[in-house]
Amino acid sequence: MKVVVIGGTGLIGSKVVGRLGAHGHEAVAAAPNTGVNTLTGEGLAEVLEGASVVVDVSNSPSFEDEAVMAFFRTSTTNLLKAETEAGVKHHVALSVVGTERLQESGYFRAKQVQEELIKESGIPYSIVHATQFFEFMKGIADAATEGDTVRLAPVKIQPISSDDVAAAVGRASVGTPVNGVVEVAGPEAYQLDELIRKALAAKNDPRTVVTDPTARYWGAELQENTLLPGPDAHTGETRLPDWLAQQK
Structure with a gap:
């Protein structure tokens, strides 16, 4: 089966390509x-020729509000149009747990638009909602830094390794379209501020x-469970202490 992975040379995409291959x-x-x-x-037309599945794990190069909205709206519209013309049977997209609860953030508003375009396209689809990756903990810290201080809310988060995200996306891409959302998270929940303390x-x-x-x-106010998945989420196997040990 031919699977085209948009963003296939990035962190998640390269892992998905490797697993499927x-x-x-x-x-x-x-x-x-x-x-x-x-x-x-x-x-687009050339790469989608003969493809059964398209996996979109691409991301905007800019998180500025207008730029990120333009990226996801334009990219997703062009991609879905090309998929329709090519006869693609399954569209898989990677998004974020809590997207619908984070609409004060320009980034998550753009991700919500992406999801709505997918749902309205008529192409059978599966959207994988993942919690934040271990690999993005530094990015969370950087975004919350003022001088030498990182300000973070004491809310729950259940981070996951990129390997486990790639495995979930890979499973979705070779499975039957769910025409809905599948959630995936790490095996353990942490308090966000404590998580970033550990990472730093x-x-x-x-x-x-x-x-x-x-x-x-990322500009949004958080409640205790905003970043947590629901009770039916699939959990990855990689624990944070093991992942941290591998980084040394």
């Missing part, structure tokens, strides 16, 4: 550096994490 599928990495650009449409300590990062109930997350 190892299971005997024709997995094609599609990205600007392979001649496929979803913003301009360049190379493991890297000998000198910044101080301050617990601030009013601190925002």
